[in-house]
Amino acid sequence: MPGGHAYTRTVMPVEAGFAALPDPHPDRDDCLAGERWWPPRMLTPGWVTRSAFDLMHVHFGVEQVPVSTLEETVRALRETGRPLVQTIHDLENPHLHDQAGHEGRLAVLVAAADAVLTLTPGAAAEIERRWHRPAVVVPHPHLVPxxxxxxxxxxxxxxxxxxxxxxxxxxxxxxxxxxxxxxxxxxxxxxxxxxxxxxxxxxxxxxxxxxxxxxxxxxxxxxxxxxxxxxxxxxxxxxxxxxxxxxxxxxxxxxxxxxxxxxxxxxxxxxxxxxxxxxxxxxxxxxxxxxxxxxxxxxxxxxxxxxxxxxxxxxxxxxxxxxADADARARQVTEVRAVHAQVYTELLAGGRPGQGDGDLGRVAAAHPAGSTGRRREEAAG
Structure with missing residues (x-):
């Protein structure tokens, strides 16, 4: 969620047989190509209970959902037996001046998530400090075609x-x-x-x-x-x-x-x-x-x-x-999708990602975040 966002389309492991549902229009029950997905109806208990899907993976749009609605949505997921995956892109929301509401929403989702992903080791360490939850680090893939x-x-x-x-x-x-x-x-x-x-x-x-x-x-x-x-x-x-x-x-x-x-x-x-x-x-x-x-x-x-x-x-x-050039970025996408496929597969089998033979950690580290840039440490003082 949202299925139509460029990021989620890129990381979806379609080769492993997974697919995202189309985003429901916020004001109707249908979904038309190119229409907006916000505010997201997927993050409502009514949509969860009446929709056929196996797993919910939340990326963006949380700031538009009341905390009480998120809590009800989480309960609906539990009652219907669907796992929840949360990728934390923004520990601080760049669209908001006041972060209190965003932090409250993240707290609900992180506590309920069966697996937490994020983009960098630093963010994973902060998630561990704040919520005592381990996070799988999956680097950001390319944006440009x-x-x-x-x-x-x-x-x-x-x-x-x-x-x-x-x-x-x-x-x-x-x-x-x-x-x-x-x-x-x-x-x-x-x-x-x-x-x-x-x-x-x-x-x-x-x-x-x-x-x-x-x-x-x-x-x-x-x-x-x-x-x-x-x-x-x-x-x-x-x-x-x-x-x-x-x-x-x-x-x-x-x-x-x-x-x-x-x-x-x-x-x-x-x-x-x-x-x-x-x-x-x-x-x-x-x-x-x-x-x-x-x-x-x-x-x-x-x-x-x-x-x-x-x-x-x-x-x-x-x-x-x-x-990195296009070939390297293409290889990175393959590995990023492999991480997502393994997370989904383990959860749908009733397991906990990363608790098995350790392959998940090795795949996620194959292209560590930050490997595509070169930073001058001295520039930071």
């Missing part, structure tokens, strides 16, 4: 070294987990310190023209000031996937603007396309293998560590592109 990924990487290799590197931060519509105002002073410092680089910020045009709240208005003012101080501002319409891949492939270094969070699909997409990543030291982003890490202070990004991280990431590009 494999042919598009390889074409972008081949084009970069053929082009050779760039003369004027493009260093970009993409703010989209200023979701809760980003702090543009806290990062912009560091980007202005970067533009002054690296005059031969093109330091850019991308923002949705509607957010620029019609800021939704005081936070957005403050950010737009700060962007205008940065644009007058050497940072190039690009105001654009929302991108579809094709436009997004082209955008990310146009960057040499992507600076992630997150003030809180756990993991980043954006980081994985950048690595797919050969774009280096500079990430803040929040959540467990470091475990995903960015090429540079900067410090996030209570008042925003540390300017000197952003500069050091970007310089280090650019230096690493002299050694080759970050990330």
């Amino acid at each position: 494999l042919p598009r990924m390889q074409a972008a990487r081949d084009a970069r290799t053929a082009a050779g070294p760039v003369g004027r590197p493009v260093i970009g931060t993409t703010l989209k519509d200023l979701r809760a987990g980003t702090d543009a105002a806290g990062l912009l002073p560091a980007l202005r410092h970067l533009a002054r310190a690296m005059p031969d680089a093109d330091v850019c910020v991308w923002l949705h045009e509607r957010t620029w023209r019609e800021p939704a709240d005081d936070r957005a208005r403050r950010t737009c003012r700060a962007l205008a000031e940065a644009a007058a101080d050497g940072v190039r501002l690009v105001v654009h319409p929302p991108m579809d996937d094709d436009a997004l891949w082209s955008h990310l492939a146009s960057l040499d270094v992507a600076v992630l603007p997150y003030r809180h969070g756990t993991h980043s699909g954006w980081l994985e997409a950048c690595h797919d396309l050969g774009t280096s990543v500079v990430a803040p030291d929040v959540g467990h982003l470091v475990d995903q293998g960015p090429e540079g890490v900067y410090r996030w202070r209570p008042d925003g990004a540390d300017e000197s560590s952003v500069l050091a991280a970007v310089e280090g990431a650019l230096g690493l590009r002299d050694e080759g592109l970050p990330g």
Whole structure:
């Protein structure tokens, strides 16, 4: 759940005979291709009791379900004998300012889950500390389609070294987990310190023209000031996937603007396309293998560590592109699916994943999280 999400489609072990049910429309009993899945009806006791399925695996959309409904859904799963698997992508929800509700929902699901998965060793350790539950670590697979990924990487290799590197931060519509105002002073410092680089910020045009709240208005003012101080501002319409891949492939270094969070699909997409990543030291982003890490202070990004991280990431590009090629990512998907298939098979047989001969741990470790990036430790200070 949700069955139609790109991540869940990628990790579904179809070769082993498993398939996801289509997502029910939130307002109807049918499901039409391309329609939205949120708020998710699968996480309701009524849907559980009247639907034919063998196992529920929850990934996204939990923030839209009341805790009381989750508790009733868990009871319905138990009463009907269906196992529950929970993949924890976000220990902190990047779409929320207040995490209390998210933590409450996670507590319900983690306590009830027959198996818990997550993306990095650091997140698994945090899950163990918080809930005393072991978690199987399954690294994030590719996001960019494999042919598009390889074409972008081949084009970069053929082009050779760039003369004027493009260093970009993409703010989209200023979701809760980003702090543009806290990062912009560091980007202005970067533009002054690296005059031969093109330091850019991308923002949705509607957010620029019609800021939704005081936070957005403050950010737009700060962007205008940065644009007058050497940072190039690009105001654009929302991108579809094709436009997004082209955008990310146009960057040499992507600076992630997150003030809180756990993991980043954006980081994985950048690595797919050969774009280096500079990430803040929040959540467990470091475990995903960015090429540079900067410090996030209570008042925003540390300017000197952003500069050091970007310089280090650019230096690493002299050694080759970050990330793995399409063949390696395809092999990783095969192994990730094998982990999911084993978890599902053991649960449906009445077992507990990882309690048998140890194969699960070996499969999960075959492509450890962070293996597709190269991180400069010194950039974190």
